[in-house]
Amino acid sequence: MAQNDSNTKDMILSLNSIEVLYDSVLLAIKGVSVEVPRGGMVALLGSNGAGKSTTLKAISGLLKAERGKVSRGEIKFDGKLIGDILPQDRVALGICHVIEGRRVFDHLTPDENLEAAAPISMSRAKIKSEKERMYEYFPRLAERKSAQSGYLSGGEQQMLAIGRALMTQPRLLMLDEPSLGLAPFLVAEIFGIIQRINKEQGLSVLLVEQNAVAALEIVSHGYLIENGRVVMHDTAGALKENSDIQEFYLGGGEGKNFHEIKHYSRRKRWLS
Amino acid sequence: MDWIFLSELTVNGALTGLLYSLVAIGLVLIYKSSAVPNLAQGALTMTGAYVVLAFSHNLGWPLWVAIPLAAVIMFLLGMGIERVALRRLAGRPIVMILMMTMGIDIFLRGTTLAIWGGSSRSVNLGVSYDPFFLGDMLLSRIHIVGAAVAIALFVGFLLFFRTRLGIRLRAISDDYLASWSIGISVERGVGLSWGLASVVAVATGVIWGEVQGVDQSLSVLLLKGLTVAVLGGLDSIVGAIVAGIILGILESVGADFLDPFVGGGSRDLIVAAVLILTVMIRPHGLFGRHDIERV
Numbered sequence: 104m105a106q107n108d109s110n111t112k113d114m115i116l117s118l119n120s121i122e123v124l125y126d127s128v129l130l131a132i133k134g135v136s137v138e139v140p141r142g143g144m145v146a147l148l149g150s151n152g153a154g155k156s157t158t159l160k161a162i163s164g165l166l167k168a169e170r171g172k173v174s175r176g177e178i179k180f181d182g183k184l185i186g187d188i189l190p191q192d193r194v195a196l197g198i199c200h201v202i203e204g205r206r207v208f209d210h211l212t213p214d215e216n217l218e219a220a221a222p223i224s225m226s227r228a229k230i231k232s233e234k235e236r237m238y239e240y241f242p243r244l245a246e247r248k249s250a251q252s253g254y255l256s257g258g259e260q261q262m263l264a265i266g267r268a269l270m271t272q273p274r275l276l277m278l279d280e281p282s283l284g285l286a287p288f289l290v291a292e293i294f295g296i297i298q299r300i301n302k303e304q305g306l307s308v309l310l311v312e313q314n315a316v317a318a319l320e321i322v323s324h325g326y327l328i329e330n331g332r333v334v335m336h337d338t339a340g341a342l343k344e345n346s347d348i349q350e351f352y353l354g355g356g357e358g359k360n361f362h363e364i365k366h367y368s369r370r371k372r373w374l375s
Numbered sequence: 376m377d378w379i380f381l382s383e384l385t386v387n388g389a390l391t392g393l394l395y396s397l398v399a400i401g402l403v404l405i406y407k408s409s410a411v412p413n414l415a416q417g418a419l420t421m422t423g424a425y426v427v428l429a430f431s432h433n434l435g436w437p438l439w440v441a442i443p444l445a446a447v448i449m450f451l452l453g454m455g456i457e458r459v460a461l462r463r464l465a466g467r468p469i470v471m472i473l474m475m476t477m478g479i480d481i482f483l484r485g486t487t488l489a490i491w492g493g494s495s496r497s498v499n500l501g502v503s504y505d506p507f508f509l510g511d512m513l514l515s516r517i518h519i520v521g522a523a524v525a526i527a528l529f530v531g532f533l534l535f536f537r538t539r540l541g542i543r544l545r546a547i548s549d550d551y552l553a554s555w556s557i558g559i560s561v562e563r564g565v566g567l568s569w570g571l572a573s574v575v576a577v578a579t580g581v582i583w584g585e586v587q588g589v590d591q592s593l594s595v596l597l598l599k600g601l602t603v604a605v606l607g608g609l610d611s612i613v614g615a616i617v618a619g620i621i622l623g624i625l626e627s628v629g630a631d632f633l634d635p636f637v638g639g640g641s642r643d644l645i646v647a648a649v650l651i652l653t654v655m656i657r658p659h660g661l662f663g664r665h666d667i668e669r670v
């Protein structure tokens with residue numbers, strides 16, 4: 104499945120050379136193009152400060168809350184330009200962004216966290232059945248549904264953050280480093296659920312990860328972002344075989360950055 | 376020590392304290408959703424009272440029409456203030472926002488003074504001034520009514536915060552960004568809390584207007600309300616009630632004890648001491664859940 108055969112109709116999301124400015128001066132993203140096929144799973148990889156979270160915030164509109172702005176390029180969701188739409192209206196369109204750091208509502212119970220995310224138009228009965236669906240995905244949450252969410256374990260909070268996002272009935276789920284700080288078995292559990300929902304419900308997923316090894320197991324394509332630019336874009340299989348990625352993520356890089364690896368820059372593709 | 380007198384002081388103090396809680400509940404509603412201590416809550420209370428008087432005295436309508444109508448108008452005024460003055464300040468330093476609420480306070484006081492003048496008016500709520508005895512204790516009826524209103528609002532808001540809308544407001548107060556990320560309209564939530572706080576201001580204005588007359592001094596209630604809110608923890612409705620009772624009792628019993636030594640006027644000193652000591656020793660108050668250092 105070559106993504107570059109730009110059959111944009113099959114893309115639920117396409118970013119076309121977007122630039123993002125923070126505080127009107129700091130250019131954090133310098134021309135990023137990313138596509139997510141309908142029903143597909145795509146990963147954005149890259150090291151700290153590369154611009155992965157900024158890319159997701161541009162898509163969800165949350166940049167607004169941090170005085171950031173898409174200064175160039177276009178963002179299309181389901182064939183429609185969404186650059187001027189308010190964040191809450193993008194959620195209604197079907198984009199949900201699980202932000203970095205499992206920000207659950209600490210003083211609400213897990214049950215209330217889920218309820219808070221249900222669309223206003225959703226009926227009582229539907230809310231109930233949707234909550235049950237989340238508890239089925241994440242049985243640990245069911246056991247603790249009346250606890251204070253602030254006291255849940257890291258893994259439980261991440262599950263809650265994902266369940267909460269699913270309550271908004273997204274068609275595109277964006278996850279920002281869901282594996283951060285979690286034990287490998289929990290990462291496997293969470294990624295397994297994401298994969299299952301993707302298969303069963305056709306949910307499209309854009310996954311931001313530093314844990315490339317885990318991410319490349321479940322996605323079909325990956326983008327590598329460095330310094331606000333996409334420097335590589337390929338199928339998950341090809342990326343796994345790539346020696347730079349192996350070197351970097353298996354710890355052989357000795358603190359090297361991607362742009363410092365010489366033969367790497369020769370092969371990079373500037374998509375913008 | 377005269378035990379009957381002491382218990383009378385205590386109960387009356389608690390009742391007065393619950394009247395302070397009314398002011399504090401308004402402050403807490405806004406603080407909960409937006410972490411802003413609304414310095415205009417006293418002026419809103421006074422404005423609420425004047426709007427009721429405009430209908431009941433100027434137009435001669437009965438209070439059961441005037442008060443609900445004033446509540447609707449104040450709800451819209453509260454939402455309007457948030458929309459026009461505060462929304463554009465979102466994300467700015469808290470000092471700017473504080474200065475804005477102070478500006479609103481001055482604006483409301485100036486406007487009410489220009490329209491209604493400086494003389495004191497009474498609400499004529501129709502609550503009897505006959506003495507009311509509970510056992511041997513002499514209590515004030517209007518204070519009992521006011522305390523009942525405070526308790527009713529307290530219960531009402533506890534229930535409200537369990538509804539879907541209430542859960543969303545609590546979500547907003549927990550985490551703005553996360554609320555946005557799941558499609559909650561944070562601005563509308565904050566606007567709603569200003570509207571609700573302004574409705575509470577009508578109830579507060581009517582009760583306090585009956586207690587001490589409606590004039591500019593009603594806006595000074597802010598200081599007592601703020602002290603109660605800070606002691607309670609700024610974002611806790613339960614805290615507003617408990618702290619109101621505590622402050623009221625401290626004030627009434629303490630003043631009776633201290634006044635002979637300092638020659639009167641110790642009430643304000645007690646309030647000041649409570650405020651200062653709370654900020655120094657327990658900045659998040661009795662029931663507050665965050666440190667309030669970001670204020």
Ligand SMILES: Nc1ncnc2c1ncn2[C@@H]1O[C@H](COP(=O)(O)OP(=O)(O)OP(=O)(O)O)[C@@H](O)[C@H]1O
Binds near residue numbers: 152155157169
């Ligand atoms: N709110 C902000 N204001 C100003 N600059 C910001 C802001 N958020 C991020 N940046 C800058 O934008 C760049 C990209 O940051 P971003 O958070 O998108 O990186 P990231 O790839 O998500 O990194 P990490 O893996 O550490 O989360 C960084 O240089 C960062 O300093």
Ligand SMILES: [Mg+2]
Binds near residue numbers: 155156157279
């Ligand atoms: Mg990030």
